[in-house]
Structures are given as C-alpha cells and as structure tokens.
Amino acid sequence: MSVDRDAARVPIAPMHDAGVIDAARREMRDLAPDNARFGVAGVGLPPRDATTYYEQPLLKKPHWEWEVIVYLFLGGIMGGSGILTALADEHGEDAELGRNARYVAFALASTCPVVLIKHLGRPERFLNMLRIVKFKSVMSMGVWGLIAFSLPATAGATAQAARDGLLPKQLRFLRFVGPRAITNPLSAILGAFIAGYTGVLLSATAIPVWAKGKRHIPAMSACSGIAGACALNALLLEIGGNPNPVTRRRLERLELVASLAEAAVILDFRRHAGTIGDPFFVSKHGRKMEIATLLGGIVVPSLLGLLPFHAKWKTSLGSTLTLVGGYVLRETLIEAGKDSADDPRAASRQPE
C-alpha cells in the first residue's frame, strides 16, 4: 500500500525564522502584559536575572525534633550541675547543694543517653556511636564527653547515696568509690565541656544562622547551661525544705551573672548576625525566644532576685522561668536552623 506523502505532510511553521518568533513574542506580551517580564511564554518563570534557583532551598534541613532539643537543654543543666559540685563549699554552708548537684548530674547523665536513643530509634544504634573516637566530629566528641562525664557523676552519686544511707548495709563500702576531691573537679571540667559543646555541635555545620554564631552559640549555651543548673538546684533546695540562706544567695548571684552574660551574648549575636540572624530573631520563633528567654527567663528572674526579701514563691517562680527560658532558647536555635536552611541566599555565600 502506498502512502500519499503529500497528503501526509503537515505544514510546519519556520520556527528558525526570527520574524515568526518575534511576532509570537509580541503577541504573547500583548496577551499578558503583566507577565512580559517573565519572558516569552509568560507562565511565571522567574526573571532572567534571578539569583536563586526558583527560590528552592540550597541546603538540607536538620531532622532534629524534640529529642535533640531536650538533650541540648538537659546537657546544659547537667554540665552546669557538674560545675556546681566543685563550687559548693561542702564542709560549710553548701553541703546540701553539693549533695543535690551530684544527684542531679547523675540523674541527667542517665537520662541523656535514653533521650539520644529515642532520637536514633533503637538502643543498638547508640552502640554505633562507640565504634570510634573522632576528634573532627563534634557529635562523636559529645558522646564521649557524655560517657566520660557519667563516670565521675556515677561515682560521686553512688558515694553520696552510701553516705546518705540510701544503699543497703552491704553496699555501704561504696562510699569510698567517689572521693569528692576527685569526682567534683572532674565533673566540673567535663561538665563545662558538655555545656559548651552543645553549642559547637550546631555552629560547626553549614546552616547559615548556626555557622554565623560560631562564637556566640557555644558561649550562650554554656551560660544558659550554668544559669539553668543554678535555677534547678535552687528549686530543689527550696522543695527540699529550708535551704541554707547563704547557699541560696550564692546560687542566686551566680545565676544572675550567668543570665546577664547569656543575654549579652544573645544581643551581641543579633548585632553580629545581621539578616542571617533573622530566623533566630525576626520570626515567630524569635518572638517566643524574646518573651520566654530574654524577658521571662532572664529579666524577670533577675528582677525577682533583686527584691529585698525572701519568699519560697519568689525562688520557685524565678527558677522555673529560667528553666523554661533555657528550653525555649534551645528550641529556637533548632527551629531557626531549619528556617535558615531554607534560605538559598544565606546558603550561597556561607559564613566563614
């Protein structure tokens, strides 16, 4: 069967003809003048000189949810409590504080791995962290720091429990496993590392707002951790009955200094970060952080501390607000990191 080739031939517009294309483009522009700047088809393509790729994110968001926020928060308090064990004058007024801080450090050192395991999904996965020691990886350093911290924390708390008569008679000898002269300074040094590294963990990434805060975020984490530890321990002393007023004043003053330092670092970060800091400061998370951390967690407790009288409610309220502020600070850091990853402009010229 033969084909009628002529009948089958479709007339094809000479698209290589500049005149035809120009005519089509003019027609398009007349049909949709508003879209003319978008080019020929007027279908909403970005302008030719667009600097981003369809506003698509350049970086990937961290997949970190409440587990990591809780871990950063508890890690700070745990580290701060380690420091408090060394500061407390154990043979004087602060005996109660030293005892509490040791229990807090131990309790949190036991809780943190559980939170991390929840984040990873199942227990065996935590073991993979222990395959290697890697100085280049902040997360590896943090895990080993946590394990190292848990040694003096456990020894100190065990000895304390033996001294407090909380252990059965046969185990009373355990009071010798944790001489305070050793466990306290070790807890302080490793605790300082833990409180600060949670900030380095964030700032040693490509996320613009975190990387921009390479000096500020670690410092604010350390300050917030120490302030949180003072707050929690003051609260526990208050709950435990009549705290020694000298210890209470000491904790209040250290908390005041740490909180003010934290506020100074946060405000300096705002100045330093410019628009890259917007996800942290100028956003709905930022608003929450300003109210819960700066105002509620720092200004209000500081003012409460200045009131010239003592009351149980005063310490309890101030401490609780400080703790809430510390949590919101970590939450804001994580959420701001996610938003920052979505900004292709900030991610293009990455903070050095």
Add this chain to the structure above:
Amino acid sequence: MATGFFTDTTICIGCKACEVACKQWNQLPGDGYAFTGNSYDNTVALGATTWRHVAFVEQMAPPEEPVGTSRWLMMSDVCKHCTNAGCLEACPTGAIVRNEFDDVFIQPDICNGCGYCVPSCPFGVVDLIGHADYPATRSFESDGRSTDDALQKHGGIAGKCTLCYDRQKDGLVPACAKACPTESIHFGDVDELKDQARQRVATLRASGVDAYLYGVDEDTSVGDLNAFFLLTDAPGKYNLPERPVLPSTHQRAGYTSAAIAAAALTLVGFALFRATK
C-alpha cells in the same frame, strides 16, 4: 587513583536519562508525580533517594531583545565527593568513609541515622532516608549486606550518591555516565578529567562562551570536588553555593568561646561561693 565526574553542562539536553539510570541501578524509589512549573524540573532537588537531579534554568530574553539571546541551561547535579567533605568529617559513627576510589561513601550498615551529616554538607546533598520511603527489597550489593532491618523497622539512614561504588569495583562506569547520551557526564580519573575540562573551557571561551569550571582549583575550605562542573552562569543560578565553607572550620572558634564562657563563669562562681555570706 581518584575517580570522579566531570559534568559538562553545555552539552546537557535535559533528557534525565542520568536520573532514571541512577534510580534503576541503585533501586531507589520514585519521587512521585509532582508538577512544579519550574521549567522541566519536577525532581526539584537532590535527596536521600535522588542522587542525580537535572536542573533547568530558562533565561528568556524580553521581546525587545534580538532573537538568540535566550538561554536554557541544564545541569545534572550530583554529590560532589568533596576533597574536604563536611558530611564525612561530621559523621560520629565512621559510617562515611573515603573508599579506594577516593570517593565519599556511606556504609549503610554502620550509619545509625543520627542525621548530623545532613546539616554538615555545604551543598545540601545528603539527607536521611525515612523507613517509609524504602522498598522492602532494597539491598546494598556493594558491601554484600542487607540493611532492610535498619531501614524498615527503625527510622532512616543517610543516603546520597555512592559514585556507583559497586559498579566501579566491577570495572563498570557509573550508571548515570553510562546512560548519558551526550556525554555531558564524563567519568574517569579526576586529574585526566580536569585536563579534559580545561581544554573544553578553552575551546568554549575561544568561541565566545563564558564558561568556567566549578570545583577545580578552588580556594575554599572545601577544596576541589571529585565531581565538578562546567558552568556558563553564576553557581547560584544552578542552586550551587557561590562560596561553600567546610563546617569543621568553625570548631576552633566554637570550642574556644565555649571554654572562655564556661571558665569565666566558673571563676566568678568560685569567687562568689567564697565571698558570699
């Protein structure tokens, strides 16, 4: 020998054979049927199970300009297999290694899904594979082990281009390079690829095309890329960073400032606890 890719975007025709070949060989699940309206790019970005992504940049001239000034840029993006790889440095388990071909490889049976590599890649490449995205049949031929258990039951693990480690071990060219009909994707020894690429840039420049190499002779902390690109417009237009920074370079400042803050407060605390009555 270091192997890598030289992706010459000037001869890419946007056929996406590379994307398909990668998905097929590596048994990666599909990305669904989204319609973005962003030119022909419905893949959108590289991801945990999308290891090649073809970007389409339409630069249409306004009607006043003469014909021939419009451009349609296409670029097949991939993991850069960086000389200084942020993902590799960040990984706490040692799952991410540099293999015998000098490529950055994630060992699926070691990764525990911590997710720290994800924000540590300055190019936004690696991501976590959620267990739900993965077909039960997926196996990792390259190391002879199946990680179905890890994937199916508990959270994800990290995923990105392996530079077809398994194919390379058998002396085969990676699937994307094999499938590319225009040889836009060249695979081979990185040094030879760089020579080839420099010649190609010279040829293009001689004919008036403003071409340059992205990831060769870089002065950034990330350094050169084993998978580098020949581009004809600013990196940002293809969603590549103008200036990537290696995240670990922030560590020194971070640890120092944390140590100063903690030490200062401890000293203040020491003074307060001794002085306060």
